[in-house]
Amino acid sequence: xxxxxxxxxxxxxxxxxxxxxxxxxxxxxxxxxxxxxxxxxxxxxxxxxxxxxxxxxxxxxxxxxxxxxxxxxxxxxxxxxxxxxxxxxxxxxxxxxxxxxxxxxxxxxxxxxxxxxxxxxxxxxxxxxxxxxxxxxxxxxxxxxxxxxxxxxxxxxxxxxxxxxxxxxxxxxxxxxxxxxxxxxxxxxxxxxxxxxxxxxxxxxxxxxxxxxxxx
Amino acid sequence: xxxxxxxxxxxxxxxxxxxxxxxxxxxxxxxxxxxxxxxxxxxxxxxxxxxxxxxxxxxxxxxxxxxxxxxxxxxxxxxxxxxxxxxxxxxxxxxxxxxxxxxxxxxxxxxxxxxxxxxxxxxxxxxxxxxxxxxxxxxxxxxxxxxxxxxxxxxxxxxxxxxxxxxxxxxxxxxxxxxxxxxxxxxxxxxxxxxxxxxxxxxxxxxxxxxxxxxx
DNA sequence: CGACCGATTGAAAATGTTCAAGGCAGGTGG
DNA sequence: CCACCTGCCTTGAACATTTTCAATCGGTCG
Numbered sequence: 001x002x003x004x005x006x007x008x009x010x011x012x013x014x015x016x017x018x019x020x021x022x023x024x025x026x027x028x029x030x031x032x033x034x035x036x037x038x039x040x041x042x043x044x045x046x047x048x049x050x051x052x053x054x055x056x057x058x059x060x061x062x063x064x065x066x067x068x069x070x071x072x073x074x075x076x077x078x079x080x081x082x083x084x085x086x087x088x089x090x091x092x093x094x095x096x097x098x099x100x101x102x103x104x105x106x107x108x109x110x111x112x113x114x115x116x117x118x119x120x121x122x123x124x125x126x127x128x129x130x131x132x133x134x135x136x137x138x139x140x141x142x143x144x145x146x147x148x149x150x151x152x153x154x155x156x157x158x159x160x161x162x163x164x165x166x167x168x169x170x171x172x173x174x175x176x177x178x179x180x181x182x183x184x185x186x187x188x189x190x191x192x193x194x195x196x197x198x199x200x201x202x203x204x205x206x207x208x209x210x211x212x213x214x215x216x
Numbered sequence: 217x218x219x220x221x222x223x224x225x226x227x228x229x230x231x232x233x234x235x236x237x238x239x240x241x242x243x244x245x246x247x248x249x250x251x252x253x254x255x256x257x258x259x260x261x262x263x264x265x266x267x268x269x270x271x272x273x274x275x276x277x278x279x280x281x282x283x284x285x286x287x288x289x290x291x292x293x294x295x296x297x298x299x300x301x302x303x304x305x306x307x308x309x310x311x312x313x314x315x316x317x318x319x320x321x322x323x324x325x326x327x328x329x330x331x332x333x334x335x336x337x338x339x340x341x342x343x344x345x346x347x348x349x350x351x352x353x354x355x356x357x358x359x360x361x362x363x364x365x366x367x368x369x370x371x372x373x374x375x376x377x378x379x380x381x382x383x384x385x386x387x388x389x390x391x392x393x394x395x396x397x398x399x400x401x402x403x404x405x406x407x408x409x410x411x412x413x414x415x416x417x418x419x420x421x422x423x424x425x426x427x428x429x430x431x432x
Numbered sequence: 433c434g435a436c437c438g439a440t441t442g443a444a445a446a447t448g449t450t451c452a453a454g455g456c457a458g459g460t461g462g
Numbered sequence: 463c464c465a466c467c468t469g470c471c472t473t474g475a476a477c478a479t480t481t482t483c484a485a486t487c488g489g490t491c492g
Contacts, residue, residue, distance in 0.1 A: 061346075064432055067354045071346055084339035089346065122338060123300035129345040130277075130287055130305065136352035137392035138283045141480065168439060176353035178481055183440050199489095200439060216280055357448065384471065394449055399472050415457090416471060 018054040019077035024103035025111045031102055033094035040081065042091045049105045049118070050081040055098025056165045060173070061090045070174035072128070073166065075155055079121040095165045136176045139216070144175040145185040146214035149195065149203060159208055164201045189214070234270040235293030240319035241327045247318055249310035256297065258307045265321045265334070266297040271314025272381045276389070277306045286390035288344070289382065291371055295337040311381045352392045355432075360391040361401040362430035365411065365419060375424055380417045405430070 023030075030053065033039055039050065039057060050057075052074050059071040059080065071090055074080045082105075083089060108114050135144055148171060153162045164171070172179040189195045194211045196204045205211055239246075246269065249255055255266065255273060266273075268290050275287040275296065287306055290296045298321075299305060324330050351360055364387060369378045380387070388395040405411045410427045412420040421427055 061350055063350075063354060069350045069353050071349060082339060082342065083346075084336070084343040089343065120300070122342070123298060126298065126338070126342065126345070127300040127305065129342070129349065130299075133287060133345065133349055133352060134277060134279070134285045136349060137285050137389075138279060173353075179438090180440080180482085181480060184480095187440070395470090396450085396472080397448060400448095403472070 018099075019052070022051055022053050022077045022101065024049060024051050024101045024108055025114045027107040028101045028103035031100055033098045033100070035094060035096050037094050039092040039094060039098075039100065040088055042088055044088050044091075046081065046083045046085060046088045047105055048081055048102050049079060049108050050092070051079050051101045052076050053099040053101055055100075056095040057098060057100070058093050058095050058166060058170060059090050060093065068173045069176075070170055072125075072132070073170075073174070079118060079125075082118075082122065082125075095170075141175075141177055141181050142185050142188065143215055144177060145171075145182060146189065146194075146211050148175055149189075149205070150208075150212055150215055153205060159205065161202070161204045164203065168200065235268070238267055238269050238293045239317040240265060240267050240324055241330045243323040244317045244319035247316055249314045249316070251310060251312050253310050255308040255310060255314075255316065256304055258304055260304050260307075262297065262299045262301060262304045263321055264297055264318050265295060265324050266308070267295050267317045268292050269315040269317055271316075272311040273314060273316070274309050274311050274382060274386060275306050276309065284389045285392075286386055288348070288390070289386075295334060295341075298334075298338065298341075311386075357391075357393055357397050358401050358404065359431055360393060361387075361398060362405065362410075362427050364391055365405075365421070366424075366428055366431055369421060369424075375421065377418070377420045380419065384416065 028051075031039075033055075040046075040048075042061065054076050056076075057074040057080060059074070061069045061071060063069070072080075073095070080092060081088075108118060135147055139147065149162065152164065153159060156162055166174075168179045168182050172182045175182065177185075186195070186197065186200075189211070190197055192210075194205070194207050194214065196206055198204065244267075247255075249271075256262075256264075258277065270292050272292075273290040273296060275290070277285045277287060279285070288296075289311070296308060297304075324334060351363055355363065365378065368380065369375060372378055382390075384395045384398050388398045391398065393401075402411075402413065402416075405427070406413055408426075410421070410423050410430065412422055414420065
């Protein structure tokens with residue numbers, strides 16, 4: 001289920017891609033974050049909207065006993081930080097050196113153009129969340145990893161090769177698996193000649209159609 | 217007509233039974249659906265917004281090989297049907313006799329008041345989806361069932377007792393478990409004296425604090 | 433060179449699933 | 463009114479997938 005594969009220029013991502021004009025209107029501010037730096041924290045007040053200008057962002061949540069969950073990743077052009085509560089239930093960190101545009105949510109809500117984009121982005125995000133729930137709820141480990149690779153290739157606007165800006169632990173926490181299982185499935189997909197790994201972060205898709213078949 | 221016909225005596229489903237004034241503005245239409253009747257189907261065009269007036273709605277998705285996934289349930293006052301694609305990726309069915317308000321999405325977007333409600337509802341739904349992803353990604357079977365019971369009690373505005381308008385299969389597909397596991401966990405929670413089941417759909421919470429501890 | 437970090441691999445263990453059977457309540461028809 | 467069927471839920475036992483625990487590999491950095 002790939003509902004985000006629109007050839008929208010804002011959703012293309014080549015490793016350190018920049019989304020031209022990905023801002024949040026005249027009242028927004030740009031901020032830079034180093035790799036692994038926190039953009040906002042769990043429990044922090046949530047009245048800002050963010051948009052990735054360049055780089056990549058990870059949304060995470062830590063359970064009391066230490067179990068970690070990655071809710072998603074955001075690339076250039078994408079909005080994030082929208083939550084219903086007063087406080088963030090999740091935290092956001094930069095996966096690599098990243099620039100984001102930040103604005104008070106109230107200000108954005110007055111700008112018709114940005115607001116429209118925000119709606120579109122939100123609707124797309126809802127679809128992504130639904131697809132991801134399906135993955136977490138009913139897919140096998142192998143299907144999850146295959147789906148993840150296809151999703152990433154898609155969001156990078158590529159078909160044949162992809163770069164993973166996140167490590168295995170992030171992937172595992174995103175897919176609801178352990179790091180070992182992710183590793184095993186990557187190895188299996190490679191053994192099955194569907195993909196080829198130059199190194200853990202560079203994947204070449206050898207048989208896209210077959211990989212997609214693995215997604216379900 | 218508003219009672220949840222489970223073929224059992226008048227079951228009360230307190231607070232969110234009917235949401236007074238839960239409509240979608242002057243351009244909206246009311247529609248009634250019988251138990252298990254389809255409100256919209258997977259693949260159907262998605263340009264309408266829905267709001268539950270009374271009853272309960274289930275959002276489901278069927279995978280090609282028959283695996284089923286329940287994305288959520290909606291009760292009186294709640295919006296549903298918002299999707300980013302042109303077509304619905306999910307279908308919606310009435311859990312019991314249900315009345316919904318329906319409007320063209322474009323019309324709703326012109327009504328300031330409804331639009332505001334829609335934003336709030338959407339943000340809340342996003343939070344719910346995030347919480348649910350965490351559940352699917354990292355919680356054990358027991359934690360899932362306990363979380364589900366607490367969530368349902370919460371949404372019914374109760375602390376001590378709750379009514380489940382859906383069957384075990386729906387719960388299982390919502391929690392990413394099998395019907396047998398759900399049943400076993402319900403039995404376990406009862407054996408542990410945290411809950412008590414009058415019948416499969418009527419649950420009394422005997423020790424709310426302990427049940428909440430089970431949620432994580 | 434040695435230490436360290438992330439990724440991979442292997443074997444044992446656990447959690448949840450599958451398959452199979454049985455129980456209970458409601459509805460139907462004799 | 464009772465017998466029986468049906469649907470839904472529960473229970474049990476074997477099985478499978480994924481996790482856990484532990485060891486190793488390979489590259490990078492000091």
